[in-house]
Amino acid sequence: GFYDKPFMKFERLLETYLSYAPVGFRSFTKAMPLWLKQKLHLPREIRRGLKGQYKKRIVFTEHHESHAASAFFPSPFEEAAIVTLDGVGEWATASIGVGTGNQIRLTHELHFPHSIGLLYSAFTYYCGFRVNSGEYKLMGLAPYGEPKYADLIREHLIDIKPDGSFRLDMSYFNYCQGLTMTSEKFHRLFGLPPRTAEGAMNQKYMDLAASIQQVTEEVMLKVVAY
The missing domain is CATH 3.30.420.40 (ATPase, nucleotide binding domain)
Structure with a gap:
């Protein structure tokens, strides 16, 4: 599994740059080469990094789901409230929810640029x-x-x-x-x-x-x- 969804993040970047155009042009031109060359092709890059030894499906989860999973699933709790706050994932910058058994449900989010x-x-x-x-x-x-x-x-x-x-x-x-x-x-x-x-x-x-x-x-x- 991978900890975010690159295409959703790329969508946010494009929408943000377009919203502030032409002011963000320098930032846009600096960010795009890495996205076009590598970040939009993560399955290829991951398999290349693993030297072709991994053949199974690669699962991409939303960034705050990944944060929630990394906290809840290793914990000793069968049920717990979950809070995640960071810079930004795809669009979410904070989320709250609940974990029960092997399920996580995020119920509320704050979105970029408020972080x-x-x-x-x-x-x-x-x-x-x-x-x-x-x-x-x-x-x-x-x-x-x-x-x-x-x-x-x-x-x-x-x-x-x-x-x-x-x-x-x-x-x-x-x-x-x-x-x-x-x-x-x-x-x-x-x-x-x-x-x-x-x-x-x-x-x-x-x-x-x-x-x-x-x-x-x-x-x-x-x-x-x-």
Whole structure:
């Protein structure tokens, strides 16, 4: 089995680029060669990687179903509530559901571009760490700061509902149409440019890390309580 459905993800990419055209052209031209050469041909690539030794059918499941399965099926529970949140799969960025026996049923989803994972990655980028690999560094940075900007994040970046669902104000982000995560409006809100990987770390970045950590935890707890 493979952990997402490439054609559904490709559909999302095309729809997103078309929605923001012509602004996202540079991002589009950077992403397409890999998709056309490799990602749209994953059965071939998987069999090639296994040197032709695997002859059976390859099953592609939706990304959040894969997350749910990896948590529920190895667990000791016969029945459990399931919550998954990440950056983005095909369209879903968060899901809740229930697992019973050998069945998983996801009942509610949030969809791209509204994503707590991409919000966290935006701060990962802003604090000078690499997206999709440096998020643990942002989490490690958080205890050294104070959540001074948590209210600012709630007021401007994310509208959190009582059930834990949310919407992002996309004018602060650039990940739909650009090669960076945050926009100039984001930078003006917090009063400094994104830190470079070699740039000096200061208390403000530590406080930003603590702030987004608190907001992320708030969303998670509301979702679980719901």
